[in-house]
Amino acid sequence: MTISREIRLRAKPNGAPVPSDFELATVDVPPPGPGEVQVRNLWMSVDPWMLRALREAVGPEAPPQPSRFGSSVVGKAPHANAVGEVIASGDPQFTVGDLVLSLDGWREVFNTPAKDLERLTPGRLPPQAYLGVGGLTGLAAYAGVTRVLDVKAGETLLVTAAAGAVGSTACQIAKIRGATVIGSAGGPEKAAFLKEIGVDGVIDYKVEPDLDAALARVAPGGVDAVFENVGGRHLAAGLNAAKPFARVLLCGLMTGMAGGASEPVPANLMRVVRQRIRIEGFSAGDHFGEMPTLRALLADWLETGQLQLRDTVAEGIEAAPGALLGLATGANVGKMLVKLC
Ligand SMILES: NC(=O)c1ccc[n+]([C@@H]2O[C@H](COP(=O)([O-])OP(=O)(O)OC[C@H]3O[C@@H](n4cnc5c(N)ncnc54)[C@H](OP(=O)(O)O)[C@@H]3O)[C@@H](O)[C@H]2O)c1
Structure with missing residues (x-):
């Protein structure tokens, strides 16, 4: 025994x-x-x-x-x-x-x-x-950025809950692809971490009463793609900043996830119509077949320091x-x- x-x-x-x-x-x-x-x-x-x-x-x-x-x-x-x-x-x-x-x-x-x-x-x-970057977390970030959003060099990507496991990996993979990355996270320690990993525009949403204004400041030209982990007012701000034909990946909606009150669903859906935005739900599980490729790539990026x-x-x-x-x-x-x- x-x-x-x-x-x-x-x-x-x-x-x-x-x-x-x-x-x-x-x-x-x-x-x-x-x-x-x-x-x-x-x-x-x-x-x-x-x-x-x-x-x-x-x-x-x-x-x-x-x-x-x-x-x-x-x-x-x-x-x-x-x-x-x-x-x-x-x-x-x-x-x-x-x-x-x-x-x-x-x-x-x-x-x-x-x-x-x-x-x-x-x-x-x-x-x-294997529980993080080499598991579902990494797969969600990798497949979300490279397969669903297909973020390209020169584009601007907004990532919410950017200092979390999926978010911080998504930010770095988008940087490797040559994108400009805007990351939103809560608190000074998370903001400092995002700067450390090369995020171009950092928003500490806990001290930003107006997310639209914050996004206009760090991404004045708008965003081509959104990697959405939070929902609520974050998603609303992402839609407001979206360029025509922007892509929005709904990876997760942390607001309400913990069992507390969730922030309301964004009321600005007319933006989706006017900007011809594509919003897509997503499950990393649909991309399990890519896990061996992902693990090999990640090991390379960790060894070269491209991924922290x-x-x-x-x-x-x-x-x-x-x-x-x-x-x-x-x-x-x-x-x-x-x-x-
Ligand atoms: N679709 C898929 O296949 C798939 C797979 C894995 C994960 N996900 C999703 O990806 C997202 C991130 O997952 P993760 O594992 O990387 O977690 P995580 O981001 O490491 O941790 C969750 C973070 O969410 C943020 N957050 C924002 N608003 C929140 C709120 N109202 N309540 C609680 N937390 C809030 C917190 O960061 P701040 O302090 O910055 O707010 C918290 O640290 C989640 O939405 C998850 O459901 C989806």
């Missing part, structure tokens, strides 16, 4: 999650059965989709959820992407020491069917990068709920992670 600790969802959040919605439990993990693998988690990812999954939590009596990305179950450890190391294996496909990606974060050690693990090739990216990473790291399983609450209130610069081992 191996002793492990895990965070369980004690109660379905009523609006924004609070610490008392979670509890720490100690469990005995038996040796893995045939076809199972035992994993010790090294890193857990903290992502906005986890807030939605908690808000949609179901009771333990509910039928099993069709998708592991779906709702959480009250009384159980929720899902989160995690990178871990195999410590015992009942399946011939995995051996002790393999690095694996799973959806079984919120736990220190767990058993799982081998089919639910992805083996990672250790190499040019550090293990935690910033992580915000919480230490230990007991810090995981606080890390998620922190993501919901913008406490992170770059990727929010929990170091488990």
Whole structure:
């Protein structure tokens, strides 16, 4: 038996999650059965989709959820992407020491069917990068900038939540493609980070009562494309600054995501008509096939210094709920992670 600790969802959040919605439990993990693998988690990812999954939590009596990305179950450890190391294996496909990606974060050690693990090739990216820039985060930024928006040299791109994991990667990929990048984020530390990574026009929206005026100042000619992570007044300002035939990628809408009041949907949709703006919803999951190319490219960019990473790291399983609450209130610069081992 191996002793492990895990965070369980004690109660379905009523609006924004609070610490008392979670509890720490100690469990005995038996040796893995045939076809199972035992994993010790090294890193857990903290992502906005986890807030939605908690808000949609179901009771333990509910039928099993069709998708592991779906709702959480009250009384159980929720899902989160995690990178871990195999410590015992009942399946011939995995051996002790393999690095694996799973959806079984919120736990220190767990058993799982081998089919639910992805083996990672250790190499040019550090293990935690597979949860950020070398995972869904990086894929969202890469596919959003290069495939959907197809940002070109000489164009101006606006990125919102620009100092976050997806946003900061999107900014840097657009810079690599030769675009002028405008980034909006909350607070002086985030603004300084954006300048460090080469963002041309930085907006600290927390001290800008008028986002239209701020955008007119840093992008007087308007914007050709918008990488939208926030919604509400950010999206409204992006539409107001959009040049004719601008493209707007809806990657995510953080406003309202944490369970608080969401900012209203922009009322200026006539801009879309007048400027012939294309607005497109987006899922990084549609671009999974590009992951190997992306990981190789990222490793090159990291080695040449064209891409810089910033992580915000919480230490230990007991810090995981606080890390998620922190993501919901913008406490992170770059990727929010929990170091488990
Ligand atoms: N479509 C896809 O496939 C896909 C995949 C991954 C992520 N996403 C989306 O991409 C966006 C960024 O995700 P991420 O993982 O990189 O997270 P993140 O940006 O690292 O963290 C979230 C950030 O959102 C900002 N924010 C702005 N308004 C907020 C509000 N009202 N409430 C809370 N936070 C607010 C905060 O930064 P400030 O302090 O600057 O406000 C916070 O740090 C999210 O919308 C997410 O849903 C989409």
